[in-house]
Amino acid sequence: MENLMNLIRKRRTIRQFQPREVSLEILYKLIDLGHLAPSASNLQPLEFLAVTDQQIRKVVFSCLRWAAYINPAGDPQPGQEPTAYIIILVNSLIRTKGFEYDVGAAAENIILGGLAAGLGSCWLISIDRDRLCPVLGLPETLKIDSVIALGYPAEQPVVENYSGSVKYWKDENACLHVPKRNLLEVAHLNLYGQKFPEDFKF
Ligand SMILES: Cc1cc2nc3c(=O)[nH]c(=O)nc-3n(C[C@H](O)[C@H](O)[C@H](O)COP(=O)(O)O)c2cc1C
Known part of the structure:
Protein backbone atom coordinates (compact mmCIF):
# COMPACT_ATOMS: atom_id res chain seq x y z
CA MET A 1 0.00 0.00 0.00
CA GLU A 2 1.30 3.42 -0.93
CA ASN A 3 2.26 5.91 1.67
CA LEU A 4 -0.76 8.08 2.54
CA MET A 5 0.99 11.39 1.86
CA ASN A 6 2.02 10.22 -1.62
CA LEU A 7 -1.52 9.11 -2.34
CA ILE A 8 -2.95 12.46 -1.30
CA ARG A 9 -0.43 14.33 -3.47
CA LYS A 10 -1.08 11.98 -6.40
CA ARG A 11 -4.88 12.19 -6.26
CA ARG A 12 -6.59 13.98 -9.11
CA THR A 13 -10.22 14.01 -10.10
CA ILE A 14 -10.75 11.38 -12.81
CA ARG A 15 -13.53 11.67 -15.40
CA GLN A 16 -12.43 9.06 -17.96
CA PHE A 17 -12.59 5.41 -16.90
CA GLN A 18 -11.68 1.98 -18.25
CA PRO A 19 -14.57 -0.37 -19.09
CA ARG A 20 -13.79 -2.53 -16.07
CA GLU A 21 -16.19 -3.32 -13.24
CA VAL A 22 -15.45 -2.44 -9.61
CA SER A 23 -15.98 -5.37 -7.26
CA LEU A 24 -18.69 -5.29 -4.61
CA GLU A 25 -16.04 -6.11 -2.03
CA ILE A 26 -14.11 -2.92 -2.84
CA LEU A 27 -17.30 -0.84 -2.82
CA TYR A 28 -18.32 -2.24 0.55
CA LYS A 29 -14.84 -1.49 1.92
CA LEU A 30 -15.09 2.07 0.64
CA ILE A 31 -18.47 2.52 2.32
CA ASP A 32 -16.86 1.23 5.50
CA LEU A 33 -14.17 3.95 5.17
CA GLY A 34 -16.88 6.55 4.58
CA HIS A 35 -18.90 5.54 7.58
CA LEU A 36 -15.81 5.54 9.84
CA ALA A 37 -15.04 9.21 9.02
CA PRO A 38 -15.21 11.91 11.68
CA SER A 39 -18.77 13.07 12.42
CA ALA A 40 -19.77 16.24 14.27
CA SER A 41 -21.24 15.28 17.68
CA ASN A 42 -20.87 11.73 16.34
CA LEU A 43 -24.44 12.06 15.03
CA GLN A 44 -23.59 10.04 11.89
CA PRO A 45 -26.36 11.31 9.61
CA LEU A 46 -24.88 9.74 6.48
CA GLU A 47 -25.83 6.62 4.56
CA PHE A 48 -24.21 5.31 1.39
CA LEU A 49 -25.76 3.79 -1.70
CA ALA A 50 -23.48 1.88 -4.07
CA VAL A 51 -24.68 1.58 -7.67
CA THR A 52 -23.30 -1.13 -9.97
CA ASP A 53 -26.43 -2.15 -11.91
CA GLN A 54 -25.96 -1.19 -15.58
CA GLN A 55 -29.46 0.28 -16.02
CA ILE A 56 -29.35 2.32 -12.82
CA ARG A 57 -25.81 3.43 -13.69
CA LYS A 58 -27.10 4.89 -16.96
CA VAL A 59 -29.73 6.91 -15.13
CA VAL A 60 -27.22 8.14 -12.54
CA PHE A 61 -24.86 9.14 -15.35
CA SER A 62 -27.60 11.10 -17.11
CA CYS A 63 -28.24 13.09 -13.91
CA LEU A 64 -24.65 14.31 -13.52
CA ARG A 65 -22.89 17.41 -14.86
CA TRP A 66 -19.17 17.12 -15.42
CA ALA A 67 -16.30 19.62 -15.46
CA ALA A 68 -18.35 22.80 -15.83
CA TYR A 69 -15.36 24.99 -16.84
CA ILE A 70 -14.74 22.98 -19.99
CA ASN A 71 -18.17 21.52 -20.68
CA PRO A 72 -18.62 19.29 -22.66
CA ALA A 73 -14.91 18.47 -23.15
CA GLY A 74 -14.62 17.04 -19.63
CA ASP A 75 -17.55 14.64 -19.96
CA PRO A 76 -16.64 10.95 -19.81
CA GLN A 77 -16.40 9.82 -23.43
CA PRO A 78 -18.66 6.98 -24.66
CA GLY A 79 -17.19 3.75 -23.28
CA GLN A 80 -15.28 5.68 -20.60
CA GLU A 81 -18.16 6.24 -18.17
CA PRO A 82 -17.76 5.40 -14.45
CA THR A 83 -18.46 1.74 -13.70
CA ALA A 84 -19.73 2.35 -10.16
CA TYR A 85 -21.06 5.10 -7.94
CA ILE A 86 -21.29 5.67 -4.22
CA ILE A 87 -24.09 8.10 -3.48
CA ILE A 88 -23.80 9.92 -0.16
CA CYS A 122 -14.91 12.23 -9.29
CA TRP A 123 -16.85 13.85 -6.47
CA LEU A 124 -19.96 15.49 -7.90
CA ILE A 125 -22.56 17.84 -6.47
CA SER A 126 -23.96 19.02 -9.82
CA ILE A 127 -26.74 16.46 -9.76
CA ASP A 128 -30.31 16.49 -11.03
CA ARG A 129 -31.58 15.30 -7.65
CA ASP A 130 -35.27 15.61 -8.53
CA ARG A 131 -34.85 13.12 -11.35
CA LEU A 132 -32.43 10.81 -9.54
CA CYS A 133 -34.21 10.43 -6.17
CA PRO A 134 -37.27 8.47 -7.38
CA VAL A 135 -35.10 6.11 -9.44
CA LEU A 136 -33.15 5.09 -6.35
CA GLY A 137 -36.20 4.27 -4.24
CA LEU A 138 -35.18 6.69 -1.51
CA PRO A 139 -37.53 7.39 1.36
CA GLU A 140 -38.53 11.07 1.85
CA THR A 141 -36.16 11.36 4.79
CA LEU A 142 -33.01 10.62 2.80
CA LYS A 143 -31.51 13.43 0.70
CA ILE A 144 -28.81 13.06 -1.92
CA ASP A 145 -25.79 15.18 -1.06
CA SER A 146 -23.00 13.96 -3.33
CA VAL A 147 -22.19 11.33 -5.88
CA ILE A 148 -18.74 9.74 -6.00
CA ALA A 149 -18.20 8.35 -9.49
CA LEU A 150 -15.71 5.50 -9.51
CA GLY A 151 -13.77 3.31 -11.90
CA TYR A 152 -10.32 2.35 -13.07
CA PRO A 153 -8.71 5.50 -14.50
CA ALA A 154 -8.26 6.09 -18.22
CA GLU A 155 -6.68 9.54 -17.89
CA GLN A 156 -3.83 11.13 -15.95
CA PRO A 157 -4.56 14.77 -15.15
CA VAL A 158 -1.61 16.93 -14.06
CA VAL A 159 -1.25 19.79 -11.58
CA GLU A 160 -0.15 23.20 -12.83
CA ASN A 161 1.02 26.26 -10.95
CA TYR A 162 -1.74 28.80 -10.57
CA SER A 163 -1.23 31.81 -12.77
CA GLY A 164 -4.31 33.96 -12.37
CA SER A 165 -7.08 31.46 -13.13
CA VAL A 166 -8.48 28.44 -11.27
CA LYS A 167 -9.99 27.06 -14.47
CA TYR A 168 -8.68 23.67 -15.48
CA TRP A 169 -8.14 22.99 -19.18
CA LYS A 170 -7.48 20.19 -21.65
CA ASP A 171 -4.55 20.30 -24.05
CA GLU A 172 -4.43 18.99 -27.64
CA ASN A 173 -3.76 15.47 -26.30
CA ALA A 174 -6.88 15.62 -24.10
CA CYS A 175 -4.71 15.77 -20.97
CA LEU A 176 -6.43 17.69 -18.16
CA HIS A 177 -4.35 20.40 -16.46
CA VAL A 178 -5.47 21.47 -12.98
CA PRO A 179 -4.08 24.73 -11.56
CA LYS A 180 -3.44 24.79 -7.82
CA ARG A 181 -2.68 27.90 -5.82
CA ASN A 182 0.92 28.31 -4.79
CA LEU A 183 1.68 26.63 -1.45
CA LEU A 184 3.83 29.59 -0.36
CA GLU A 185 0.81 31.88 -0.73
CA VAL A 186 -1.60 29.77 1.30
CA ALA A 187 0.76 28.57 4.05
CA HIS A 188 1.43 30.94 6.96
CA LEU A 189 3.55 30.53 10.07
CA ASN A 190 2.63 31.98 13.47
CA LEU A 191 1.39 35.30 12.09
CA TYR A 192 -0.72 35.74 9.00
CA GLY A 193 1.48 36.67 6.06
CA GLN A 194 4.63 35.28 7.71
CA LYS A 195 6.28 32.64 5.57
CA PHE A 196 7.90 29.32 6.36
CA PRO A 197 11.70 29.80 6.51
CA GLU A 198 12.25 27.39 3.66
CA ASP A 199 10.33 26.21 0.59
CA PHE A 200 10.57 22.52 1.49
CA LYS A 201 10.64 20.13 -1.45
CA PHE A 202 8.46 17.02 -1.29
C1 LIG B 1 -17.68 19.51 -3.18
C2 LIG B 1 -17.18 19.21 -4.59
C3 LIG B 1 -18.09 19.15 -5.62
C4 LIG B 1 -17.67 18.85 -6.91
N1 LIG B 1 -18.61 18.73 -7.90
C5 LIG B 1 -18.22 18.39 -9.14
C6 LIG B 1 -19.20 18.19 -10.15
O1 LIG B 1 -20.40 18.33 -9.93
N2 LIG B 1 -18.77 17.83 -11.39
C7 LIG B 1 -17.44 17.62 -11.67
O2 LIG B 1 -17.11 17.26 -12.80
N3 LIG B 1 -16.48 17.80 -10.71
C8 LIG B 1 -16.84 18.17 -9.47
N4 LIG B 1 -15.90 18.31 -8.48
C9 LIG B 1 -14.48 18.08 -8.79
C10 LIG B 1 -13.70 19.41 -8.91
O3 LIG B 1 -13.98 19.99 -10.17
C11 LIG B 1 -12.19 19.12 -8.76
O4 LIG B 1 -11.95 18.65 -7.46
C12 LIG B 1 -11.36 20.35 -9.04
O5 LIG B 1 -11.42 20.70 -10.40
C13 LIG B 1 -9.90 20.17 -8.66
O6 LIG B 1 -9.34 19.03 -9.31
P1 LIG B 1 -8.63 17.89 -8.46
O7 LIG B 1 -9.72 17.17 -7.70
O8 LIG B 1 -7.98 17.01 -9.49
O9 LIG B 1 -7.67 18.52 -7.53
C14 LIG B 1 -16.29 18.63 -7.19
C15 LIG B 1 -15.37 18.70 -6.13
C16 LIG B 1 -15.82 18.99 -4.84
C17 LIG B 1 -14.82 19.05 -3.70
Whole structure:
Protein backbone atom coordinates (compact mmCIF):
# COMPACT_ATOMS: atom_id res chain seq x y z
CA MET A 1 0.00 0.00 0.00
CA GLU A 2 1.30 3.42 -0.93
CA ASN A 3 2.26 5.91 1.67
CA LEU A 4 -0.76 8.08 2.54
CA MET A 5 0.99 11.39 1.86
CA ASN A 6 2.02 10.22 -1.62
CA LEU A 7 -1.52 9.11 -2.34
CA ILE A 8 -2.95 12.46 -1.30
CA ARG A 9 -0.43 14.33 -3.47
CA LYS A 10 -1.08 11.98 -6.40
CA ARG A 11 -4.88 12.19 -6.26
CA ARG A 12 -6.59 13.98 -9.11
CA THR A 13 -10.22 14.01 -10.10
CA ILE A 14 -10.75 11.38 -12.81
CA ARG A 15 -13.53 11.67 -15.40
CA GLN A 16 -12.43 9.06 -17.96
CA PHE A 17 -12.59 5.41 -16.90
CA GLN A 18 -11.68 1.98 -18.25
CA PRO A 19 -14.57 -0.37 -19.09
CA ARG A 20 -13.79 -2.53 -16.07
CA GLU A 21 -16.19 -3.32 -13.24
CA VAL A 22 -15.45 -2.44 -9.61
CA SER A 23 -15.98 -5.37 -7.26
CA LEU A 24 -18.69 -5.29 -4.61
CA GLU A 25 -16.04 -6.11 -2.03
CA ILE A 26 -14.11 -2.92 -2.84
CA LEU A 27 -17.30 -0.84 -2.82
CA TYR A 28 -18.32 -2.24 0.55
CA LYS A 29 -14.84 -1.49 1.92
CA LEU A 30 -15.09 2.07 0.64
CA ILE A 31 -18.47 2.52 2.32
CA ASP A 32 -16.86 1.23 5.50
CA LEU A 33 -14.17 3.95 5.17
CA GLY A 34 -16.88 6.55 4.58
CA HIS A 35 -18.90 5.54 7.58
CA LEU A 36 -15.81 5.54 9.84
CA ALA A 37 -15.04 9.21 9.02
CA PRO A 38 -15.21 11.91 11.68
CA SER A 39 -18.77 13.07 12.42
CA ALA A 40 -19.77 16.24 14.27
CA SER A 41 -21.24 15.28 17.68
CA ASN A 42 -20.87 11.73 16.34
CA LEU A 43 -24.44 12.06 15.03
CA GLN A 44 -23.59 10.04 11.89
CA PRO A 45 -26.36 11.31 9.61
CA LEU A 46 -24.88 9.74 6.48
CA GLU A 47 -25.83 6.62 4.56
CA PHE A 48 -24.21 5.31 1.39
CA LEU A 49 -25.76 3.79 -1.70
CA ALA A 50 -23.48 1.88 -4.07
CA VAL A 51 -24.68 1.58 -7.67
CA THR A 52 -23.30 -1.13 -9.97
CA ASP A 53 -26.43 -2.15 -11.91
CA GLN A 54 -25.96 -1.19 -15.58
CA GLN A 55 -29.46 0.28 -16.02
CA ILE A 56 -29.35 2.32 -12.82
CA ARG A 57 -25.81 3.43 -13.69
CA LYS A 58 -27.10 4.89 -16.96
CA VAL A 59 -29.73 6.91 -15.13
CA VAL A 60 -27.22 8.14 -12.54
CA PHE A 61 -24.86 9.14 -15.35
CA SER A 62 -27.60 11.10 -17.11
CA CYS A 63 -28.24 13.09 -13.91
CA LEU A 64 -24.65 14.31 -13.52
CA ARG A 65 -22.89 17.41 -14.86
CA TRP A 66 -19.17 17.12 -15.42
CA ALA A 67 -16.30 19.62 -15.46
CA ALA A 68 -18.35 22.80 -15.83
CA TYR A 69 -15.36 24.99 -16.84
CA ILE A 70 -14.74 22.98 -19.99
CA ASN A 71 -18.17 21.52 -20.68
CA PRO A 72 -18.62 19.29 -22.66
CA ALA A 73 -14.91 18.47 -23.15
CA GLY A 74 -14.62 17.04 -19.63
CA ASP A 75 -17.55 14.64 -19.96
CA PRO A 76 -16.64 10.95 -19.81
CA GLN A 77 -16.40 9.82 -23.43
CA PRO A 78 -18.66 6.98 -24.66
CA GLY A 79 -17.19 3.75 -23.28
CA GLN A 80 -15.28 5.68 -20.60
CA GLU A 81 -18.16 6.24 -18.17
CA PRO A 82 -17.76 5.40 -14.45
CA THR A 83 -18.46 1.74 -13.70
CA ALA A 84 -19.73 2.35 -10.16
CA TYR A 85 -21.06 5.10 -7.94
CA ILE A 86 -21.29 5.67 -4.22
CA ILE A 87 -24.09 8.10 -3.48
CA ILE A 88 -23.80 9.92 -0.16
CA LEU A 89 -27.19 10.32 1.50
CA VAL A 90 -28.15 12.47 4.46
CA ASN A 91 -30.79 11.34 6.92
CA SER A 92 -32.82 14.51 7.49
CA LEU A 93 -34.31 13.04 10.67
CA ILE A 94 -30.80 13.24 12.15
CA ARG A 95 -29.52 16.50 10.61
CA THR A 96 -30.93 19.07 8.20
CA LYS A 97 -27.93 21.43 8.25
CA GLY A 98 -24.29 21.29 9.23
CA PHE A 99 -23.91 17.80 7.78
CA GLU A 100 -21.66 19.06 4.98
CA TYR A 101 -18.55 18.68 7.13
CA ASP A 102 -19.37 15.01 7.68
CA VAL A 103 -19.94 14.56 3.94
CA GLY A 104 -16.56 16.13 3.19
CA ALA A 105 -14.73 13.83 5.55
CA ALA A 106 -16.58 10.73 4.34
CA ALA A 107 -16.15 11.61 0.68
CA GLU A 108 -12.41 12.12 1.02
CA ASN A 109 -12.06 8.80 2.88
CA ILE A 110 -13.87 7.07 0.03
CA ILE A 111 -11.81 8.86 -2.63
CA LEU A 112 -8.47 8.08 -0.98
CA GLY A 113 -9.48 4.51 -0.16
CA GLY A 114 -10.48 4.08 -3.79
CA LEU A 115 -7.14 5.46 -4.92
CA ALA A 116 -5.32 2.97 -2.67
CA ALA A 117 -7.31 0.22 -4.42
CA GLY A 118 -6.33 1.53 -7.88
CA LEU A 119 -9.56 3.44 -8.53
CA GLY A 120 -10.03 6.93 -9.88
CA SER A 121 -12.98 9.03 -8.79
CA CYS A 122 -14.91 12.23 -9.29
CA TRP A 123 -16.85 13.85 -6.47
CA LEU A 124 -19.96 15.49 -7.90
CA ILE A 125 -22.56 17.84 -6.47
CA SER A 126 -23.96 19.02 -9.82
CA ILE A 127 -26.74 16.46 -9.76
CA ASP A 128 -30.31 16.49 -11.03
CA ARG A 129 -31.58 15.30 -7.65
CA ASP A 130 -35.27 15.61 -8.53
CA ARG A 131 -34.85 13.12 -11.35
CA LEU A 132 -32.43 10.81 -9.54
CA CYS A 133 -34.21 10.43 -6.17
CA PRO A 134 -37.27 8.47 -7.38
CA VAL A 135 -35.10 6.11 -9.44
CA LEU A 136 -33.15 5.09 -6.35
CA GLY A 137 -36.20 4.27 -4.24
CA LEU A 138 -35.18 6.69 -1.51
CA PRO A 139 -37.53 7.39 1.36
CA GLU A 140 -38.53 11.07 1.85
CA THR A 141 -36.16 11.36 4.79
CA LEU A 142 -33.01 10.62 2.80
CA LYS A 143 -31.51 13.43 0.70
CA ILE A 144 -28.81 13.06 -1.92
CA ASP A 145 -25.79 15.18 -1.06
CA SER A 146 -23.00 13.96 -3.33
CA VAL A 147 -22.19 11.33 -5.88
CA ILE A 148 -18.74 9.74 -6.00
CA ALA A 149 -18.20 8.35 -9.49
CA LEU A 150 -15.71 5.50 -9.51
CA GLY A 151 -13.77 3.31 -11.90
CA TYR A 152 -10.32 2.35 -13.07
CA PRO A 153 -8.71 5.50 -14.50
CA ALA A 154 -8.26 6.09 -18.22
CA GLU A 155 -6.68 9.54 -17.89
CA GLN A 156 -3.83 11.13 -15.95
CA PRO A 157 -4.56 14.77 -15.15
CA VAL A 158 -1.61 16.93 -14.06
CA VAL A 159 -1.25 19.79 -11.58
CA GLU A 160 -0.15 23.20 -12.83
CA ASN A 161 1.02 26.26 -10.95
CA TYR A 162 -1.74 28.80 -10.57
CA SER A 163 -1.23 31.81 -12.77
CA GLY A 164 -4.31 33.96 -12.37
CA SER A 165 -7.08 31.46 -13.13
CA VAL A 166 -8.48 28.44 -11.27
CA LYS A 167 -9.99 27.06 -14.47
CA TYR A 168 -8.68 23.67 -15.48
CA TRP A 169 -8.14 22.99 -19.18
CA LYS A 170 -7.48 20.19 -21.65
CA ASP A 171 -4.55 20.30 -24.05
CA GLU A 172 -4.43 18.99 -27.64
CA ASN A 173 -3.76 15.47 -26.30
CA ALA A 174 -6.88 15.62 -24.10
CA CYS A 175 -4.71 15.77 -20.97
CA LEU A 176 -6.43 17.69 -18.16
CA HIS A 177 -4.35 20.40 -16.46
CA VAL A 178 -5.47 21.47 -12.98
CA PRO A 179 -4.08 24.73 -11.56
CA LYS A 180 -3.44 24.79 -7.82
CA ARG A 181 -2.68 27.90 -5.82
CA ASN A 182 0.92 28.31 -4.79
CA LEU A 183 1.68 26.63 -1.45
CA LEU A 184 3.83 29.59 -0.36
CA GLU A 185 0.81 31.88 -0.73
CA VAL A 186 -1.60 29.77 1.30
CA ALA A 187 0.76 28.57 4.05
CA HIS A 188 1.43 30.94 6.96
CA LEU A 189 3.55 30.53 10.07
CA ASN A 190 2.63 31.98 13.47
CA LEU A 191 1.39 35.30 12.09
CA TYR A 192 -0.72 35.74 9.00
CA GLY A 193 1.48 36.67 6.06
CA GLN A 194 4.63 35.28 7.71
CA LYS A 195 6.28 32.64 5.57
CA PHE A 196 7.90 29.32 6.36
CA PRO A 197 11.70 29.80 6.51
CA GLU A 198 12.25 27.39 3.66
CA ASP A 199 10.33 26.21 0.59
CA PHE A 200 10.57 22.52 1.49
CA LYS A 201 10.64 20.13 -1.45
CA PHE A 202 8.46 17.02 -1.29
C1 LIG B 1 -17.68 19.51 -3.18
C2 LIG B 1 -17.18 19.21 -4.59
C3 LIG B 1 -18.09 19.15 -5.62
C4 LIG B 1 -17.67 18.85 -6.91
N1 LIG B 1 -18.61 18.73 -7.90
C5 LIG B 1 -18.22 18.39 -9.14
C6 LIG B 1 -19.20 18.19 -10.15
O1 LIG B 1 -20.40 18.33 -9.93
N2 LIG B 1 -18.77 17.83 -11.39
C7 LIG B 1 -17.44 17.62 -11.67
O2 LIG B 1 -17.11 17.26 -12.80
N3 LIG B 1 -16.48 17.80 -10.71
C8 LIG B 1 -16.84 18.17 -9.47
N4 LIG B 1 -15.90 18.31 -8.48
C9 LIG B 1 -14.48 18.08 -8.79
C10 LIG B 1 -13.70 19.41 -8.91
O3 LIG B 1 -13.98 19.99 -10.17
C11 LIG B 1 -12.19 19.12 -8.76
O4 LIG B 1 -11.95 18.65 -7.46
C12 LIG B 1 -11.36 20.35 -9.04
O5 LIG B 1 -11.42 20.70 -10.40
C13 LIG B 1 -9.90 20.17 -8.66
O6 LIG B 1 -9.34 19.03 -9.31
P1 LIG B 1 -8.63 17.89 -8.46
O7 LIG B 1 -9.72 17.17 -7.70
O8 LIG B 1 -7.98 17.01 -9.49
O9 LIG B 1 -7.67 18.52 -7.53
C14 LIG B 1 -16.29 18.63 -7.19
C15 LIG B 1 -15.37 18.70 -6.13
C16 LIG B 1 -15.82 18.99 -4.84
C17 LIG B 1 -14.82 19.05 -3.70
